[in-house]
Amino acid sequence: MFRYTKRTALREIGLWVLALVFLLPFYFLIAMALKPDSEIYSTSTLAWPQHPSLESFATALNGQGNADIVHGLINSIIMTAGSILGLVLLGALTGYVISRSTRRWSRGVYYLFLVAIVLPTQLGTVPLYIGARTIGLTGSVWGMIVLYTGMLLPLSIFLYAGFFRGLGTEYEEAAAIDGANRTQIFFRIVLPLMSPATGTVAILAGLIVWNDFFTSLIFLGGSENQTLPVSMYFFIGSLVSKWNSIFAIVIISMVPILLFYLFAQKKFIQGFAGGLKG
Amino acid sequence: MSATMYSETEVVIVPKRRRREQRQGTRPRRAGVLSFGHWWWALPGIVLVIGIHYVATAVGGAYAFTDWTGIGAFHWIGLDNFVAIFQDPTKIGALGNTLFLAIASVLLTNVIGLGLALGLNRLIKTRYALRVLFFMPVVLSPLAVSYIWKFIFDFNGPINAILNSLGLQSWVRPWLADPSFAIWAVLVVIVWQQTGFAMVIYMAGLAAVPPEIEEAAAIDGAGLWQRFWHVVLPAIRPAVAIATTLGIVNGLRIFDQIMALTNGGPAGATETLATQVYKQAFSLGNFGYGAALALLLALIILIFAVIQQRLTASRPEEA
Numbered sequence: 001m002f003r004y005t006k007r008t009a010l011r012e013i014g015l016w017v018l019a020l021v022f023l024l025p026f027y028f029l030i031a032m033a034l035k036p037d038s039e040i041y042s043t044s045t046l047a048w049p050q051h052p053s054l055e056s057f058a059t060a061l062n063g064q065g066n067a068d069i070v071h072g073l074i075n076s077i078i079m080t081a082g083s084i085l086g087l088v089l090l091g092a093l094t095g096y097v098i099s100r101s102t103r104r105w106s107r108g109v110y111y112l113f114l115v116a117i118v119l120p121t122q123l124g125t126v127p128l129y130i131g132a133r134t135i136g137l138t139g140s141v142w143g144m145i146v147l148y149t150g151m152l153l154p155l156s157i158f159l160y161a162g163f164f165r166g167l168g169t170e171y172e173e174a175a176a177i178d179g180a181n182r183t184q185i186f187f188r189i190v191l192p193l194m195s196p197a198t199g200t201v202a203i204l205a206g207l208i209v210w211n212d213f214f215t216s217l218i219f220l221g222g223s224e225n226q227t228l229p230v231s232m233y234f235f236i237g238s239l240v241s242k243w244n245s246i247f248a249i250v251i252i253s254m255v256p257i258l259l260f261y262l263f264a265q266k267k268f269i270q271g272f273a274g275g276l277k278g
Numbered sequence: 279m280s281a282t283m284y285s286e287t288e289v290v291i292v293p294k295r296r297r298r299e300q301r302q303g304t305r306p307r308r309a310g311v312l313s314f315g316h317w318w319w320a321l322p323g324i325v326l327v328i329g330i331h332y333v334a335t336a337v338g339g340a341y342a343f344t345d346w347t348g349i350g351a352f353h354w355i356g357l358d359n360f361v362a363i364f365q366d367p368t369k370i371g372a373l374g375n376t377l378f379l380a381i382a383s384v385l386l387t388n389v390i391g392l393g394l395a396l397g398l399n400r401l402i403k404t405r406y407a408l409r410v411l412f413f414m415p416v417v418l419s420p421l422a423v424s425y426i427w428k429f430i431f432d433f434n435g436p437i438n439a440i441l442n443s444l445g446l447q448s449w450v451r452p453w454l455a456d457p458s459f460a461i462w463a464v465l466v467v468i469v470w471q472q473t474g475f476a477m478v479i480y481m482a483g484l485a486a487v488p489p490e491i492e493e494a495a496a497i498d499g500a501g502l503w504q505r506f507w508h509v510v511l512p513a514i515r516p517a518v519a520i521a522t523t524l525g526i527v528n529g530l531r532i533f534d535q536i537m538a539l540t541n542g543g544p545a546g547a548t549e550t551l552a553t554q555v556y557k558q559a560f561s562l563g564n565f566g567y568g569a570a571l572a573l574l575l576a577l578i579i580l581i582f583a584v585i586q587q588r589l590t591a592s593r594p595e596e597a
Binding site: 120147154229241246253 | 315316317319320322323324326328329331332333334335337339348394397398401403408409410411412413414416417419420421422425426427429434435436440470478479481482534537538552555556568569572573575576579580583
């Protein structure tokens with residue numbers, strides 16, 4: 001009874017119109033970023049630039065100190081990659097041990113992680129900041145990687161534990177009979193089997209770390225090491241209504257994540273819809 | 279913990295559970311013959327989570343009852359910080375804004391997201407392309423998205439340009455600098471960015487509803503609205519629970535958007551608890567006071583998460 005009728009076609013056209021209106025902000029973003037300085041106020045804000053130019057991107061890439069976008073970009077890449085590495089390694093190891101163990105403590109530890117997911121992070125930031133300041137971890141890229149890994153570890157463990165529960169033990173048993181030790185079983189057999197879970201963890205954690213502003217503003221504030229969102233914040237604060245330069249920075253910050261998204265959109269959407277369900 | 283981990287008493291204390299587990303499995307797992315990793319592999323993860331989540335939260339909770347400013351000694355001052363919060367109109371305003379933004383954004387994103395998911399549900403040939411487009415803002419940083427909208431709401435920006443060209447000059451205003459409109463502008467930005475997320479959760483939920491049930495209801499004479507209310511909605515209740523719970527928890531923590539769009543202004547009209555925590559603790563150095571605000575925010579988040587779970591989990595069929 002559900003057939004493609006004229007009304008369905010109308011619905012489809014209507015949805016496309018809605019989508020185009022919904023994405024209108026991206027048109028403003030690109031049009032403004034391509035305007036040379038002389039056109040910011042002389043042309044209508046709705047119009048496409050008369051002489052599109054990339055000069056605003058040159059301005060954006062020349063920021064110094066706190067507002068150094070290139071430095072921020074490199075730091076963001078290192079932090080995101082480092083945190084993903086830590087979350088995959090620690091998350092997989094911990095999730096594996098607590099979901100395979102039948103002992104009672106593993107159940108308690110699982111709940112320890114589950115509660116930590118719900119625990120609001122705001123309250124912990126003040127003592128964490130003071131602790132990190134005392135041992136000199138503020139303003140350091142490595143300190144941020146440790147911090148992000150710890151903050152997102154409950155989510156990572158939760159996702160891995162869910163996948164391990166659904167995975168039979170046959171492969172591990174076969175490997176053990178063939179004489180593999182526990183370390184070999186884990187790294188040669190279990191971890192490769194876990195690649196779907198690793199993908200979900202990497203996407204969710206990568207997005208959260210890459211887009212994070214609050215944590216990096218607090219822990220890196222005032223230092224030379226900024227992440228992309230923080231250097232964007234400081235640079236834009238210094239550009240009063242110079243919208244073409246502001247939007248050049250915004251585009252630079254968006255391109256890496258959008259490329260990833262369009263390249264692996266199915267995995268992204270499944271990661272969000274399935275990963276956060278549990 | 280490690281001392282009791284391998285003790286024999288454990289087996290004696292919980293004999294029923296262990297026997298049941300052994301019967302369910304194909305064979306008992308005995309250490310030595312076949313074991314899965316070493317228990318100490320979990321240790322770095324446990325230490326990190328206890329330190330960063332539990333110890334930090336507990337210490338933060340304790341700070342809330344002190345007057346510490348980050349340097350030197352501090353005093354226990356009981357509930358003084360909380361009394362100060364509730365006597366300060368700015369903090370009451372921030373509390374109201376936080377609740378308003380969270381509740382309004384959850385309602386709007388879920389209604390619009392569900393509408394889009396229903397629209398895209400069946401027959402639409404380009405549904406996957408449309409899904410990619412509507413979900414796109416979700417992956418972007420809230421800060422970057424807020425800057426785009428800051429321009430759109432600017433006095434010389436597109437909204438006012440459109441209003442002018444439509445001859446609605448009287449509606450033209452500096453949206454983000456107008457105390458009565460700024461909070462609504464922030465709401466628009468949050469809803470624009472988060473709707474795709476609700477939509478994707480509802481699309482996954484709707485895909486699991488078999489079309490036969492809907493067809494049967496239609497044959498029994500149920501209209502479109504009745505079919506939605508009595509057949510589809512009960513079937514996707516888990517999706518509603520997830521989308522609203524995550525939405526409310528994130529909505530209560532709104533920070534990036536405010537910092538980029540208004541920085542709390544005009545005249546504190548868009549302050550939220552999260553921006554106040556940041557300003558008090560990290561800009562002004564009032565760690566004790568900031569921690570009290572954070573504790574308040576944490577309690578509100580917990581209360582809403584629990585209420586949300588109760589409401590969506592135990593609602594009877596007729597809802």
